Amino acid sequence: MIDKAIDGAAAAVADIHDGASVMIGGFGTAGMPDELIDALIARGVGDLTIINNNAGNGEHGVAALIREGRVHKIVCSFPRQSDSHHFDAAYRAGKIELELVPQGNLAARIQAAGSGLGAIFTPTGYGTLLAEGKEVREIDGKYYVLEYPIQADFALIKAHKGDRWGNLVFRKTARNFGPIMAMAAKTTIAQVSAIVPLGEIDPEVVVTPGIFVQRVVAIAPAQIAVAA
């Protein structure tokens, strides 16, 4: 019997190693898998490359990883926020490398990796600082920038419900990068509010098919009240 359910966040992240590349879902705090990140911090590994839309908010999640000095490089679109003080301090001290990527290019490059594409040509960023030094091609009279896929060793994402085959549904805007990160990592670990029996998720509404998910961990929502 195939059972991708893992008991507890610590067991789910037990093989994440020093130097690993880790995609982390979430847009701000919506969809941020805080408990998986806490377990990753507790493992004590470092020199990580983190791929996330932001560079942490407040004291939790990605911000805590940066605060603890575990992040060597971050790939994101919007690091600077009112409560990104841990990133700001690390960046100004030269302790963290930043690859700034326009948000749509970030999504497209992650999706490209998950789709097996060698590269994409995107119009976003053409003629700007963020395309400097990159190959440009004119296609049908419009200019495009060559961008390469972003893949990762692991993806930590947060979904609403999952089953033992790894099928997932998400909740509201907490979906954001979850489905595409699940495709782009060698090992995708999903924390869900509940693991339900096979068949309980309507096959017509599965958002992420289980083929993209290797581990599912049930973590009861702590801070967020989930409506029925």
Added chain:
Amino acid sequence: MNRLNRDQMAARVARDIPEGAYVNLGIGLPTKVANYLPAEREIFMQSENGLLGMGPAPAPGEEDWELINAGKQAVTLLTGGCFFHHADSFAMMRGGHLDICVLGAFQVSVHGDLANWHTGEPDAIPAVGGAMDLAIGAKQTFVMMELLTKQGESKLVENCTYPLTGLGCVSRVYTDLAVFDLGPSGARVVEMVEGLDIEELRRITGLDLAFTKAAEPV
């Protein structure tokens, strides 16, 4: 002259958003436009973090922090609205499906180049978010900004000096003093506030602005 305040500017932009339009309002000043869209006009508000059919802020105490906008504020979903992931969201822009986006700006050039993501100061921490995708992706990109900086310099310029967000992407600029259409042949004044004339507008912007007599008061 009758300089528009920010709410009047938002109301002016709202007048140009037709029924059925798919619209993304940028963070900051453009967010105000939503307050002036008439309730009877069905307009689809998109937020790049994955929702279409975005509604107003919830009542205090009713916030759901898994239902937020791009500015990470709590919002609601209108009946008929839906959720999607980030790749689909940006495909809506780049793929030419989104009709209008309204953005703020540091500078806009008369040919429609936009600078709104980075001041270029060496100690600034850069952050771009979805600005570049929105600017070049929507069918029409509107900018909403005060025409002059606090120092009195025009933010509508011949060539942007701040780092660019996108090239030739802005078609119209709404300001507190005038509305401009932009294109390959330069800037054309569409409307001015009462008490302002074209010579004064040319003087304060330092630009060779095209003007047709049809330009009406805002």
